[in-house]
Every structure is written in C-alpha cells, then in structure tokens.
Amino acid sequence: MAVGLIILAVFTAILALILRPALRLINGRMSRKRAFGFFHPYTNDGGGGERVLWCAVRALQEESPDLDCVVYTGDHDATPESLIGRALDRFGVKLLFPPKVVHLYKRKWIEETTYPHFTMIGQSLGSVYLAWEALCKFTPSYYFDTSGYAFTYPLARMFGCRVIGYTHYPTISTDMLSRVRQRSSMYNNDALIAKSIWLSRGKIIYYTLFSWMYGIVGSCAHLAMVNSTWTKSHIEKLWGISDRIKRVYPPCDTSGLQALPLERPAENPVIISVAQFRPEKAHSLQLEAFSAAIKKLGSSMKKPKLQFVGSCRNKSDEERLQMLKEKAVELNVDKHVEFYKNLTYRDLVAHLGSAVAGIHSMIDEHFGISVVEYMAAGAIPIAHNSAGPKMDIVLDEDGEKTGFLACTIEEYADAILSIIRMPDEERLKMAAAARTRASKFSEQRFYQDFKAAVLPILFHLSK
Template sequence: MTNSALGAHWIGTMDSLLLVLLITLSAIALVTAAATFAFFTLASALPRLRKGVVAFFHPFADGGGGGERVLWCAVKAVQDASPTSQVAIYVREGVTAEQLVADAMSRFNIRIEKPIQVIPLRRTHLVQPERYPRFTLLRQALGSVGLGLEALRQLVPEVYIDTTGWAFPYPFAWWAGSRVVAYVHYPTISSDMLGRVWSGTATYNNDADIAESPVKTAVKLLYYHAVALWYGMCGCVTAVTCVNSSWTRDHIQRMWFTRRPPLLVYPPVDTSELLQLPLDRKLKQLYLVSVNQFRPEKNHRLQLEAFALAKRGAGPTLQGQAVREAKLKFIGGCRHADDRARLEALQRYAQELGLEGCVEWIVNAPFSELKLLLGGAVGGLHTMTDEHFGISVVEYMAAGVVPIAHNSAGPRQDIVRPVLDDEGCEQVTGFLATTAEEFAEAITRVLTMDQRERLKIAAAAQRQATRFSTERFLQDFNAAVAPVMPR
C-alpha cells in the first residue's frame, strides 16, 4: 500500500470513528432523557413503604453458591440484631419459604429460626445472560430494573438489602423511601473490563471480532463508559455499601459516586466445622478437589487441561506414579439447564483429554458430603480470573487442603497470603498460578511434596482461614447495617 493510500485509509478510519462518536453521543442524550422520564413515571406508581420490613433482593436464593451463603448469614444477622423486624426475600416464583430455610440448613449449615416471607418474582429470566447474546451488559441491567420494579410493586420495605450486585433498581427503592444497603460481591462493570477492551484483549466478554476492530472497540468503549456512568450514579443512593474483598472495594471506590467509603466485610465461610478436620490424614488415594458452580467464568476447562498436563509430565519415579494415580473430584452446583449442559460438555472434554478414569463429578452435594470430601483431599483448584473473593479457596484452607488458586483479585490480595510462623518467619499458605503450565507445576508439587511440608503449609492455611469465619461476618455485617435497621 502506497503512502497516499495508507493516509487515505487512516483518514477514512478517523472519519468513521468521529461519525460513530457523534451518533453514539446523540443516542446517549436521547436515552438519558427518555430514561429520566421513565424513572419518574415508574417510581411514582410504587406502593407505600411498609415499616418494620427488611427485604433482601436475591432472585436465585435457592442457588448453592457463595452468594447464597452470604444471603443466609445476612438474614440471620438481621434477625438477631433486629428481632422485631419482618424479613422478606424477593426470589423466583415457585420457591417456598420452607424450601429456602431447609436449603440453608442442608447446604450451608445455617439455621434460620424465625419465619421469613417470600415475595415471588415471575420474570427472573430478565437477568439471565443467556437471553442476551448481544449488548449483554446493558440488556441485563435493563432487565434487572424490570425485575426490581416487579419486586417493589409488591413490597416497598423500610430497608432494601441487595446481595446480588444488581445496583440498577436502587434508585427506585430509594425514591420510594427505602434505605438501601448493598453487599457487593463483584462490580457489574469494572476498570479491568474497560482496560481489556481498550487494549484489544479477547476474553469471554470481549469477542475477538470486536478486539480486532478499532471502530467496534471504540463503540464498545463508549457503550461501557455509558453503562459505567449509570452504574456509578445508582451506587450513590446507598445508605450502606459493603464489599467482600479489597479488590472489590478498590473498584467500587473508583466506579461509584458514594459519599461514604465502602465497608470491607469478608464473606462468611463455615470454617468452624472444617477447622476440626485433622491435618495429618490417612491418604489411601491422593486426590484434588474443585469446589465451584458449573459456570463459564469458573474456567473448569483450564483445570482439566492442567491436570492432564501434570499427568503427561509425570516421570517413572514413585512421585510420578503418585501423580498418574491421583484423581480430581469436581464438586459443584447446577442451577438450571444451561449449567447441566455445561457440565456435560466438561465431561466430554475430560474424555477427550484421556481423564475419564481420573475425574469424578459430584453435583449439588450437601454440606455433610462436602466436608467428607474436603477431609480427604490434599489440594484444591481454583481458576477463575479476577474472582472477587473466593469462598472455595478459604474452605480448602480451613479444611487443611492446600489451595492452588488463580493469581488475581481476591485470592491474591486477601486469601492466599503468607502468615508468620512461631519463629516470626513467613510461611506460605498455598500456591498461585495463571497458565495451564503453572497450574500443572503446582499440582505436581502438591501431589508429590513431603508430608511434613504439606502439614506446615496446611497449618498456616488454617490460621489464615480463621480471618473469614461466619462469626466474623456476623459481627462486621451487624456493625455495618445497625444504623439503618428499623427501630
């Protein structure tokens, strides 16, 4: 291409970018005006506030993940701190209060002794990402507004507590008179997401087709910044903002226009029973565990690839034999048909990698079975990039299972941190990795390490895990929300 042709090409590209910018800014202005009109129209139709009611927005409260553990511990904390308050939960239609209470006990070992009220939601499909193949973030945000309005049309509580991260309905609850409390697990949009789009990095939420196109990248950046502005404005109406990790706190401080700094309240991990498991266990069969819901961001494929890589690299020695004979047990929850399809795809992938005899799948296991499985494991895998916290990593550590976690966000900043031993020296509490090769190396090290070294790491990990107990959460969460609870 000649210099003149090259110059014409770049001029054409810049003209296209400017045109896209003008169109996008005009569209944003029109959407803002329409949204303002819609907000006041919809908010004025909400019913009167009900005094003495604390309502939790958690549409999938019957799920089996870490977010649901936070929900039930928060419910218990509110009932203990404000005994006269009526607790309600906005949850998908078809789920009963009795089912939820029984589920909290069987899955999380959390006893809810006082009655709760269920507010059924028919349109939970509005926040399912699978429904929106394009403009997922914006359409999910709008869907969360629709779902939030469905909830508030049935009940406007004195205190509205969101434990899911959907901030976009907050202004409606605030306008109707509720005091809004947010417990943020993961920012809906973060500066990391914006950075990946800006740098042209292809990820699960930034297609290669967009990453390779300057025009499409510019449009997506404008789109993300518009949603980020909306997100930040919604955050400004909260009376109390709690976050689950240092990483989340840093992002919320940058994204939300809050008058008060977010309060760091580590999520509750049932460490009390896990800490009772013996460290010096009889290891008849070496195995690793992976405790994660079967969701795409958990990146189970990387775990399978790393495990297969470790086995292929095992030598002819006794240590190599230990790696070849080791098993990997996946323990996870399936929420719906998409999760089950994802699980079946992972099972097929394990067969393709030659792991069919070395991998087990345990789905929707109760706490009692989880405890038994953790009690016999030597290592635990975690591979999610930018995991906001990582409850499963803490569970590994509390149970004396050596964690092998992704080197980012919560695990790196808060959890898998060195502790001081009795002599004042730093003792590692686990391993961090990013690539399949790094994970495979850590897997091999954990499976082949001397028993005394494993016990030292496991003991240090248990000490670190005590920072994230249920008792600590109840104490910190109560202190955070006490000023806004019904009198």
C-alpha cells in the first residue's frame, strides 16, 4: 500500500507542477490555433495504430479542409513530405495535403526501457511530460490522441483543448488484474512476481491504484473512440463515461485486398504472419506450432512455408527478430521460414496474395487488423481465441465458417494442418466467406463511423 501511495503522491505533485504554469499560459500567454493536433510520438511504428492516424488525418482533411492537421512526433527525420509519402507507401492512404509537424525531443520518457520497474506508471507520467513539450510548442483547438496516452488528457484540457482519443487497448484491464491474481507468468507479469505470493499481492495493489488513476484521467476525454467490443467494455468500466464512448472499428484496406484472386499457388503453401516484432505478438508460439505441424506431415505432403512480415520500432525489436531467426534454426525449420522487415505496403499485399492462411497469436488482441487483412486477401485466419478476433472478427458469415481460433501450440498446429490438407473447393468456400466478413471493417466504414463520432465535437454539440 505504501508503494501505491508514493506513486499517487508523485503523480499528483508532477501534475501540480505542470498544470500551474499551464493555467497562466491559457490566461493569455499562449493562444490556441484552430487546428487538430495529433499526439502520435511514434510515426514510424508501421502498426495498425499508425494506419488509424493517417486515416483520421485524411477524414478530418475531407471534413474540415480549413483546419490544419499537426502531428506531434518524436521521429526527428519526419517532415511533412516524408509523412505524406509514408502514409501512401506503407498504408495506401492518400492525404489531401501534407500535415504540419512538431518535433518532440523528450520521447525517451515514454519508452519502456526507461522504466525497468513500474513501467506503466513511469510511461504514463512520462507521457504527461512529453505532452507538456508538445502543447507548449503548439496548442491546437482539438487535441487528438491516437496512441492511447490517457494521462495527457487532463493536461490538454487545462490548455483549453477539446480532447479526443482513439483507444486501441486499455493501458490496464481487468484481465491483467486477473492474471496477477492467478499468478500467471506473461510478458507483462514477470515470472519472479508470479512465483511470489507477496510480490503478487503488491502488484495487485499497484494495479488497483493505477486503474483508479487511469479511470480519472480517461474521463477527461470529450470523446473516446474505441476499436472493438472488447476494448469498449473495458473502457466503459474503467472510465465511467459510456455516453462519450463510441466504437469505431479501425480502417482495413479490404477493398484493395479483395481484388486479389482467391486461388493460390498449389506448390509449397504459404502461411503468413503479419505483426510488429513485439513480445506480446507471441511469434515464438507460431514457430513452435509450425514446427509441430511440419513433423505431423507425411513425406508425400507438400511442405508449407511460414513468412514473418513485420516492423521493428527499436533495438529491442531488432534483437527479438534475431532471436526468432535463431529459434527457427533450433527447431530445424529455418529452410521453411522467411523473415521480411519493414516492407512497403505494395510488397505486403503481394505476400498476402500468395498465402493460403494467416496466423495471429496475441492474447487479448484488442482488435486484430492483420486478421481482417488475411480474410480480405483470401488467406484463412488462424487467430487467438480471445478479445477482438473472437468477439468481432472470426465469426460465421451466413452460417459459413470464416477461420480458426486457437490457444495452445497443439491447436495452432492442428489448424495449420487442417488448412493445408483442405480440398481446394472447401478452402475457396471458407476464404470467400472470410472475405465477405472482412468487408464489415473497410476503410470506408471507418471514415463513415469516425466522422459521425467526431462531428458533434467539431461543432460543439456534445457536452
């Protein structure tokens, strides 16, 4: 309990130090500009969050072309020209005009490596410091957080901004608390803590206090958009502002991918895995499942190929990618596994167009854009049986199965084998049903729902 109170005291003290000068600035020393300010410190992460950023920018450029779109980024080489090119090359999103850029130099304060312990509270307080730098450099009328830094919302409100957030996943959830109570070891619950009843109890107190603080700061949003049914249920419970929460499914390039033929090359069937090389994506499980499937195949069966396609945000991701390559050698499947880093969107589409299946293994994936992309491209999904894929995506379409859900290595291996052994007619039928299901998560649907959610804020029709 003492640790929790210390954390809370530090948080309160830092906010007090920051918000006192903010009040003076609002009272006349700093004027707000009629613009949208997008708080997205990593504009080169290549994930679904970055796609949401560029589609949100595009939607607001269409709706309010008279207002500037300003991107706060910690990538120092980012320029308006490079960002408009990146949006097109990596995601196929054509912006109407280049966004303005505000460079941030305090990004190290939100990096997880800065906080080996108490990472969540450290990054959260660090985001307040980073947002302080951002808002001092440029204060927009509308502060738009597209990265999930809810602790910045009170600060943005003190600067007089209308606060809009797009939450991809809650910083903390009841599922995380449950795992600590059950003493389950995972990427966000160290084995040392999981083995100790006292450390686990201490972490439960820490998580409980943090979730209370998270609820307070999150409730400061004028509008909170969430990306899935699972995320919506958690945010409603934590923030207590159900009237200001809107579910807006993330944009997926279903129209472009649906143009790909459903027929696939017969030789060496390809299974694709599209995800950033982050620990929660559980790439090792995919390798082990693939190895198990290979061992079960008869000598006369065609050997599949597993292709990992993803991006690396930092040195830790690079090291993780290297460890995966070494693990493939250790499992004796390296001849059947390929790795592709930081591909352009065009190259990604080419790989999706040749895959018979797409594999995904993150537990409690808030939504699962890659799963939708598999389905739209004609690759049958094998997704984790939890959260977004389970609740929103891999559902039957007109009574037809659209893919597989799995949890264990054995279940993933069995799903891989089922797809490889599936007759072409059966595979095409399932792939067609999956493609129809994927159309419900199109970019067009995102633009439609996004604008419907944001327009009341733009015209000050909401609270």
